[in-house]
Amino acid sequence: MAVLSFTLGWSLFTTNPPMRAHLMLxxxxxxxxxAGLQAIAAGFGCSGDGR
Incomplete structure (x- = not known):
């Protein structure tokens, strides 16, 4: 669910021309x-105790 939420949110922001211009700053x-997808994937590998 995290990847889906991240991807949907990202696509909404980056396809909005004013928001994309703001993000590019x-x-x-x-x-x-x-980098965001890699961070989510790294979190899936976390055991919950910080390792």
């Missing part, structure tokens, strides 16, 4: 999307 949307 702070980050590269393509690189940031990949």
């Amino acid at each position: 702070a980050m590269n949307p393509e690189q940031s999307f990949e």
